[in-house]
Amino acid sequence: MRAFLAAALIGLIALTDVLATPVLAGPVHVFVSIPPLQYLVEKVGGAQVRVQTLVGPGQSPATYEPGPKVMAKLDQARLLVRTGVPFEKAWIGKIQAAHPSLKIWDARTDLPLRQMQGQGHADHDHGTRDPHFWTNPLLFKQAAHHLAAVLAELMPEQRATFEKNAQVFGRQLDAVDQDIRGLLAGLSKHDFMVYHPSWGYFADAYGLHQRAIEVEGKSPGARGLAKLIDQLRQSGLKTLFVQPQFSQQNARALAAETGGKVVVIDPLAYDYLNNLRQTAAKIAEANQ
Structure with missing residues (x-):
């Protein structure tokens, strides 16, 4: 009987300890x-x-x-x-x-x-x-x-x-x-052409000027594209930056007409730190 009571007491103490232990919430x-x-x-x-x-x-x-x-x-x-x-x-x-x-x-x-x-x-x-x-x-x-x-x-x-x-x-x-800042130091040009205007804060931070093909969320029509072709030829910009989430058809048409190239930069990439470095390097290469 004494052995039974002792075992019961030990069990009660153990249960009390468990109940007293704070339960850690998951993530x-x-x-x-x-x-x-x-x-x-x-x-x-x-x-x-x-x-x-x-x-x-x-x-x-x-x-x-x-x-x-x-x-x-x-x-x-x-x-x-x-x-x-x-x-x-x-x-x-x-x-x-x-x-x-x-x-x-x-x-x-x-x-x-x-x-x-x-x-x-x-x-x-x-x-x-x-x-x-x-x-x-x-x-x-x-x-x-x-x-x-x-x-x-x-x-x-x-x-x-x-x-x-x-x-x-x-x-x-x-x-x-x-x-x-090191990658973008000493550029000969500070304008860069994008399809969707996602890089305005980046441009403001590093003394650049973002020029967008898209206006008010809309792609340009035939007249707008013709005007852009003239502007691109006059500006000397040879790289059109696009992002993978949007159609690249108009950008590639513009590049073909102006002898330029299309380069992908992704503002929505998960690998944030490396993505910003890579974007800066691509803009620097285009603006040497």
Whole structure:
């Protein structure tokens, strides 16, 4: 009997210890609209987050629509990070209505935003505000520190971790900024031609001028293309930069008419740091 009571007491003590041990929450599920934001959240959130991107590689933010499976997966998420790319205008309200407890944070919050090139860019929200802030690594650095505070609201016990992660990532962004400045130093030309005007923040940061084929979210017609051909011939620009999410037909037609070439640069690439370096190198090569 005594042995039985002793065993029962030991079992009760062990159970009490288990119940008293705090249960550690698993990683927070976060959805983001585009791959660069996934990179941002993973850098700041670290092991405390599990991130899924709505617009995947090769998909266009202008035409993307989340399907039923994605909408169902949003039930597991506590945070959605957005930035004003086109599909958000139609879908953010629907997502919020279907998931009222989901926190939605705009990564552009408290950042200095520029006007979208070509007044009134019809495909982007917030009037003519350019959503592509992430192409400037120093603005991305600001967003990282803002994100640390947002994640800390969801996981207060991890605040110090998020702040430290943001500081480490910030130093990496400073290094990339310096690398880009070195790559772009001493260029003979400072204009570069793009199809879709995604690189305005990058251009502003590094003393460049982005010239876009697309105007107000629309491709030029026959007259517009003829005018562009004349402008390109006069400017001496021989490289047309395109992104993989959009049709390259008009760009290739322009290149053929002007003796130029088409080069792909991707503002939506996940590998953020290397992608910015590679983009700077391509622009530098075109502008020597």
